Amino acid sequence: MSDKDTTYQVPIGPIHPALKEPFMINFRLDGETIVDAEAHPGMNHRGIEFMGMHRNPLKVIPLSERICGICSIVHQHMFTTAVEHAAGIEPTNRARYIRTIMAELERIHSHVLWAGVAAHEIGFDTHLHFTWKVREKVMDLLEYIAGNRVNYSMWTIGGVRRDITEKMYPKVNETLDYYESLYKKLEEIFLGDPSIRLRTKDIGILTEEEALRLCGVGPTVRASGVKKDVRIDQPYAAYGDLDLDYVIPSRYGYENTGDVFSKTLVRLKELVQSIDLIRQCVDQMPEGDIDSEPKKAVLLNKLKKADGEGIGRIEAPRGEAFHYARLKEGQEELDCWKIRASTYNNLTTYAPMFMGEQIADIPIIAACIDPCIGCMDRAEIVEINSGERYSYTHEELHVLSVEKTKKILEGSL
Amino acid sequence: MNTIDLPMSLDELESYFKEGLGDSISDLRKEEIKKGLNNRPVKLIWFTVSRGSFRKSIELISDIQIPHLSVTSGSDLGDVVELIYHFAVNYGYPGDEVSVNIKVHLPKDDLTIPTITDLVPGAITTEREKQEFLGIKVENIPDSRRLWLDEGFPEDRYPWRWDETGMENMSRYVHDKEEAANPPTEDTPREGGGKDE
Missing domain, CATH: 3.30.460.80 (NADH:ubiquinone oxidoreductase Nqo5 subunit)
Known part of the structure; x- marks a missing residue:
């Protein structure tokens, strides 16, 4: 295996596999087997932190929202939490509950979206269309509450900008009922189907030890049995008032293997958890204002006078994410801003997960950490001996993955 | 332990x-x-x-x-x-x-700091990031290549620094490697630039 003459190098990117963002992974292959994998992000670094350090905090909120298209709530949530911490501003209790509801709705939409992508990567396009169809329901609810399908513009420093009134509860409940009734079917598809099981069981394994050592986050490490969840460990927003527990496979009678199957299981179970959390929030929603300082000029003035530093740490659908913000007295712009999204920490977990797997498993393993990066445009294979280059398009690599599933179904593999 | x-x-x-x-x-x-x-x-x-x-x-x-x-x-x-x-x-x-x-x-x-990747292997991403964004040197880092910035980005400029090695002057011209290396001065204003000033 370690014979130098037989290994190949396969850069996959700069526009990569699973979703739709620029990203590259460089593979070293021994025949069909992956012997090393290395992630290369930064194909489209936009310098958002630099931009943020030239704006006042209120102007940074919409900017932070545009860091990610899928979890746009996550970044504004963290940013506002960090600034509130730095300036000593308290959001109102009602705002905490509304923030929690929105964050959980986003988790539902993100996990359902992921399930579709995962199915697509192994060739089950019917499931892709099914999950993306059912995802519309939660998108509609988000639009109903916030006015937008994505980039909800809900957050402000000290609270939220839109209320969830009692009049809206029936629609919220209806959506939750819909997903509850749907869950059995999703479980049947993703956990019960024997061919999906064959493509996901014992593939892309991350051990508990590796997950901890590499500082991995979210469902990626919970599937290995690691009990890390910011919502429980260090409750923010209204999570401290709610009843929730770590979603790890052993809680449901499965092994904490850390393979793609466990990661799917954890995400599906989190769907149920999110539904439960939203119900708890709706039941306990306190009365009161949604914004502790509705006059934005007053707020800006307060922020300008503030001097301090703060952190915003939350559990995004993909795992723990983090913002650090510092305000300096007399300065309107942020003095320092550091953003850390979940995928940033999960990048290093790729190497052990890819090790020893096959080329045809690249798409599903790349997708299994739910990377916020994606859509492989083309892969290039370099044969070290002759220096010859072969080029694979995304479609061709996808076809390889689909063929593997077909072979499994025909029983020839 | x-x-x-x-x-x-x-x-x-x-x-x-x-x-x-x-x-x-x-x-x-x-x-x-x-x-x-x-x-x-x-x-x-x-x-x-x-x-x-x-x-x-x-x-x-x-x-x-x-x-x-x-x-x-x-x-x-x-x-x-x-x-x-x-x-x-x-x-x-x-x-x-x-x-x-x-x-x-x-x-x-003396912008040097020892690596912690032997104790925290997951720190490699953030250590590489600090090297390219702040111009610090992480001693004994297992992999010191750039991670986020483009290959064409000048070697001696660091986006999060506010001194002469920062990118205040070049932030308007990041798309152009040659221009970024020679930011305009009052004596040599950039052709076609500065319309909004």
């Missing part, structure tokens, strides 16, 4: 670090922010260590649990570059997690 009773409270952590680090620890600050209707607190601890004792502080953290490093943030404070290592201890204990934020100040004439 792991003879410590978990979860550690804020006061226990304070005395643990003070004992372990002695005089090299300063500006220790504890915070408890009450959140939600039940007033469950979010616990944080901040302190500064001298560069000489920085490795020791990471070793101390590693003795508690396998360390969880959220990220390292960094900024240019004028004479020094400040790095903050944001750790989380007591994970897995509901409501008891404490954010441990360790600050190190590096003087501008």
